[in-house]
Amino acid sequence: MSNSISFRLNGSEVSLKASGDEPLLFALRNALDLKATHFGCGLEQCGACVVAIDGEARYSCTLPVSALGGANVTTPEALGDDPVGAALLDAFEQEQAGQCGYCISGILMSAYALLKAESRPGREAIVSALDKHLCRCGAHGSILRAVERAAASLGGGA
């Protein structure tokens, strides 16, 4: 059973035929060919698939496309189009944040949602926003420094 669902994706209207329970993650990676959002567990346990939906960091691995009608979805591909996203990309490059990089795109989206909502997050708020993300390489320190750098560069730093 397929219905047509319309929502905003990275600033453009998209219309997608998706079976009722197809998660956004598979639709992004396959039908929409946007592969920066990663499959990590499919269980809302690791954060590799996080995207921003209406400004909130959400797991895309379990979120059905059918629930997205009218939503505003942002994926890592569009980060550079927004000053907050661009500041994050730059800060992650400057800090060489991450090691293998697999977890990074999801972490960028949680950091993006955080910095959109709160211009001066302290270390605790950043840790709290990222705590649902797993990083196996142990790159946590550089990632935290990168988010702090982005916040500071946006003028939000203390």
Next chain:
Amino acid sequence: MIGNALPKSLQDNPELGCWVSFDRPGLIGVGSGKVELGQGILTALAQIAADELAVDPVLVALLPVDTDSAPDEGITAGSQSVEVSGASIRLALAQARSALVDAAATRLGADVASLSCRDGAILIDGQPTGLDYWMLAADVDWRQHVTGNVPAMPVGAYSAVGASQPRIDMAQKRGGAGFIHDLSLAGMLHVRVIRQPFRLACLADVDMAWLQRRYPGVRAVRKNDFLALVAADEHAVHSAHGEAEKFARWEEVAGLWQPAATSGEKITVLGAAAPHAGSPGIAARYSRQHVAHASIGPSCALAQFDAGRLTVWSHSQGIFPLRGQIAKCLGLDPSMVRVIHAHGSGSYGHNGADDVALDAAIVAMEMPGQPVRVQWSREDELSRGPLGAAMSASVEAELDSGGQVASWKLSVVSAPHAQRPGFGGHFNLSSAEALDGARLPQKVDDLPDAAGGGAARNSVAIYDFPGQEVAVRLDTASRIRTSSLRSLGAHLNVFAIESAVDELADLAGADPLDFRLRHLSDDRCRAVLQGVADMSGWPGSHPAGEGRAFGIAAARYKNKGAWLAAVAEVSVDEEIRLERLWLCADIGLVINPEGARSQIEGGAIQAASWTLKEEVRVEDDRVPAFDWSAYPILKFSEIPEIETRFIVDPARPPLGAGEASQGPVAAAIGNAASRALGLRMRDLPLTRDRLVEALMGA
């Protein structure tokens, strides 16, 4: 340098042309058989190459690692990439530069001594000649062998090496085009494999009718105990995989499982131990359980059998041995199989990467012409790939009347490490066993000492004990599949040795740092210990047994690699928490300081996670499938503050950094926790349950 002193990679791949190519104008293609695992090796090798050719590193492009074209450098493992591949690239490119300058001298009728190179241009007495590497490449015989006779750049001339060059692969990886998972072939079908729930599990029944009713677009491919689901729609095949227990029934066939033979205990005696004299001493047993690799991106592979040739895209750490085993398993000539490396999620040893490549190959052979993509599930990634081996290490040691160690015996018992594809002549691939249960390894041995040992890795203490007896035995009784996980036996062996040294220091009434130093003549080990003590303000000011303490430990990786000393500050309340970590390392010449720091600190955090939290639950000699909810790893809110310092002497050859920290960090945490508690914690992981057990037993 004489020929037989060449690095192994050059002995195996002597032609200059497989190390460098000038086919693309303005770019220098550098060949390496070593692969990116998230450790930043491509960037480090590009820096080495740039210096030898006197070019900016942006001009260097690492060539694809492909069995059709790349030098065969075996496996990317054991912290050997900078040491071996880096040294090979250095010698090869020095010879390439010399050959290009010779060619320029011939064209110009000039004296070689008057020529120099800058960013690929040839200069004469510092002035442009109009010649460059790309024009001159046609004049060079690239089939010539690398001799090792052309001197490499002196250390003082390095420009790229020693700088923190940014990673060359990260922008793509943030943007959706960096990983094997992101590859897409036209018309590609999605595949999930229903894995055997335990080794030699027999696929008793597949309810194809149920599957067809529920998932009409999903096709099953079955070969003996191998079962794969194939569909154009990834969501459909993923959902069907999630319901496998509804259509696939597995059985145990009694009597099939036979433990592999092994060579028995290996005993090494160093020096002459003082006879046991009933003097004060310790007898203690330390252990760890099976540990999962737990990459964030589950294993993935693509394959296509077309025009008589099988092409496999894989994030394996060893595409050449993998090609050999895939060919053997499928009855193909190796020349019919091509394996192309594509980057995977962080890899810390022999995980599911090779297994999934064979999965893809099997399905591709069943569907000629059809490209297929196999993606493992989270549960399979954690529980069905090879695990890091459970081990125990027991120490018996005595002190003499002066409080010095008089006798030392370490006995290691370990599940096998190093069961990579082709090792020991075995397939060591999950689906090879599903196709034919007779393919389980029949005889298993530890890695040889020359390769650093597996269970035996770091089983010899670095201290000047009057004698050491070291016994290492593999335990092959379990059917649980184990293989190489970062640092192999060094994690537990260093934990055991450095815990026991702390226990002996207590017995001698000595400070743990002083006790180590008075048994230690290895200057570089002394330097990292003293360095980390200075950094941390050792021994700290926490009163013993009151819930917060420092712990110290050191080791030299493989007893021949990098030195690293760690101080951990731990607090104990309801659970053991790592608050701060100081690391002091000597890895010789540092190619990329930020990259090296990232490897050392990342290794330390991963080791802290193993040490504090990680064990795979085993029931009835099987591993029940599990996900992250049953296997927590260290989270952002549990990460310690870390400070790292290198003792740098550029004149010393570079040493791998990725596996230096696991053992010392584990031991420093254990020593700190034991001091904070006032009782010894010997069994890993140091979870809340173990803490309660220890307190109840005290």
